[in-house]
Amino acid sequence: DETRQLPAVDLSAxxxxxxxxxxxxxxxxxxxxxxxxxxxxxxxxxxxxxxxxAVANCPEQAITVSAG
Ligand code: F3S
Structure with missing residues (x-):
């Protein structure tokens, strides 16, 4: 069963x-x-x-992940 994790970037952050x-x-x-x-x-x-x-390394905490 494949899981997919879709990243999103908050460009305002x-x-x-x-x-x-x-x-x-x-x-x-x-x-x-x-x-x-x-x-x-x-x-x-x-x-x-x-x-x-990538999430952990972003200094602005701008990356979130959802089930994609
Ligand atoms: Fe922006 Fe963080 Fe990437 S600041 S360019 S989302 S490492």
């Missing part, structure tokens, strides 16, 4: 530190201004581990 897309490049892209764009849900153990790291 994000300051463009970039740790999310450096930590989890399969889950986050970055736009031309250095702000993150969610690519898709984490569906694998590796992806979900990377997502938890």
């Amino acid at each position: 994000c300051n463009g530190h970039g740790r999310c897309y450096m930590t989890a490049p399969d889950l986050f892209d970055c736009d031309d201004d250095g702000f993150p764009v969610v690519v898709g849900p984490a569906t694998t153990d590796v992806g979900q581990r990377d997502l938890q790291r």
Whole structure:
């Protein structure tokens, strides 16, 4: 049974530190201004581990996760 974890970024809180897309490049892209764009849900153990790291590493606590 596959679980999917969909990240979301609160862009009003994000300051463009970039740790999310450096930590989890399969889950986050970055736009031309250095702000993150969610690519898709984490569906694998590796992806979900990377997502938890991205959440923990964001200095602005701007990343949330929901069942996706
Ligand atoms: Fe923004 Fe946090 Fe990523 S500040 S660029 S969501 S690490």
